[in-house]
Amino acid sequence: PSVVPEKDLESFQAHLSKSTRIIALLGAGVSASSGLPTFRGAGGLWRTHAAQQLATPEAFARDPGLVWQFYNYRRHMALNVKPNPAHYALAELARKKEGFITLSQNVDGLSPRAGHPASSLKLLHGSLFDVKCSDFFCKYTEVDNYTDPIVPALAIPTTSDGDEIDPTTNSARQARDLDISDENVDLPELDLAHLPHCPTCKTGLLRPGVVWFGEALPVNVMDDIEEWIEKSKTIDLIMVIGTSARVYPAAAYVDQAREKGARVAVINMDKNDIPASGVYKRDWFFEGDAAKIVPELFK
Ligand code: BJW
Numbered sequence: 001p002s003v004v005p006e007k008d009l010e011s012f013q014a015h016l017s018k019s020t021r022i023i024a025l026l027g028a029g030v031s032a033s034s035g036l037p038t039f040r041g042a043g044g045l046w047r048t049h050a051a052q053q054l055a056t057p058e059a060f061a062r063d064p065g066l067v068w069q070f071y072n073y074r075r076h077m078a079l080n081v082k083p084n085p086a087h088y089a090l091a092e093l094a095r096k097k098e099g100f101i102t103l104s105q106n107v108d109g110l111s112p113r114a115g116h117p118a119s120s121l122k123l124l125h126g127s128l129f130d131v132k133c134s135d136f137f138c139k140y141t142e143v144d145n146y147t148d149p150i151v152p153a154l155a156i157p158t159t160s161d162g163d164e165i166d167p168t169t170n171s172a173r174q175a176r177d178l179d180i181s182d183e184n185v186d187l188p189e190l191d192l193a194h195l196p197h198c199p200t201c202k203t204g205l206l207r208p209g210v211v212w213f214g215e216a217l218p219v220n221v222m223d224d225i226e227e228w229i230e231k232s233k234t235i236d237l238i239m240v241i242g243t244s245a246r247v248y249p250a251a252a253y254v255d256q257a258r259e260k261g262a263r264v265a266v267i268n269m270d271k272n273d274i275p276a277s278g279v280y281k282r283d284w285f286f287e288g289d290a291a292k293i294v295p296e297l298f299k
């Protein structure tokens with residue numbers, strides 16, 4: 001049985017099939033069913049900190065050890081989950097439709113891992129697997145750094161019962177990661193000297209290659225998108241998938257697309273969690289898990 005109302009599905013699919021210029025704007029909800037927490041919903045707290053409070057240059061300046069614990073943990077989590085059917089469906093649409101572009105706010109690497117062509121995947125907020133020097137004047141950057149932990153000092157502590165025999169199965173118990181996102185689990189002591197340092201300037205701390213609040217989005221990414229929008233005489237459709245559309249300039253693409261004629265389809269678990277004006281004036285709303293709905297929409 002269909003997970004969305006048949007009438008909406010039909011009118012959406014009719015519009016999609018005649019659309020040639022299409023945008024998908026993705027947020028954390030796309031990766032939720034893979035097991036990664038969103039920012040503003042349940043699971044948006046890391047220990048006692050709101051995720052958005054750790055995602056700032058000020059937090060890194062104040063407590064780089066804490067911010068690295070957070071990002072090293074997120075890298076570890078992202079590497080240990082899999083893309084879900086929404087990532088795969090979007091990747092497939094990108095391969096089939098030439099005029100399709102994905103603008104993703106996600107930094108978890110799941111769209112690339114699902115085979116989304118890089119040429120039509122714009123990572124608005126960078127990637128957990130890019131690393132760069134935090135010294136403004138040093139240009140050192142690394143891409144595709146999947147080292148986990150990024151430095152030994154940031155290794156996630158595991159249960160100490162690794163060698164014990166489990167009486168129920170009679171086999172050795174696997175050591176399991178402790179959930180350091182839980183404030184009741186002690187964070188291991190961290191010597192700042194053991195945080196990742198820049199191999200070029202030697203003095204700067206490395207930092208995750210993500211876009212924090214107050215920072216500009218990557219210039220080349222913004223330029224590519226502007227060019228894509230500019231060369232579109234009209235835009236037919238924008239799909240706003242699993243994002244609260246509260247963070248700018250990402251959310252502004254909805255209004256920009258609509259100015260070029262786009263119809264707006266929103267796919268979200270929660271029909272009340274979408275404040276951007278452009279997103280309220282939506283033409284379709286599909287309520288539920290993106291991992292179930294997106295593949296259905298593209299059938
Ligand atoms: C599901 C689901 C399921 C759950 N299926 N759905 C204009 C107006 C007001 C303020 C500003 C403005 N322009 C700029 C600002 C300031 C600021 C901003 O936007 N603030 C707002 C909060 C008001 N913006 C910035 O600072 C940006 N920079 C900037 O503007 O620079 C200007 C500049 C120019 C030149 C020089 C210098 C500066 C940068 C913003 C960077 C955002 N960074 C983060 C962290 C990235 C790194 C990291 O991951 O740690 O990006 S914050 C965080 O929010 C992250 C996300 O990508 C982003 C968006 O969140 P998202 O994805 O929408 O997640 P949620 O949790 O909010 O929503 C999930 C949704 O999914 C919910 O709706 C659920 O219902 C749904 N859902 N399960 C379907 N299974």
Ligand code: ZN
Nearest residue numbers: 133138198201
């Ligand atoms: Zn450096």
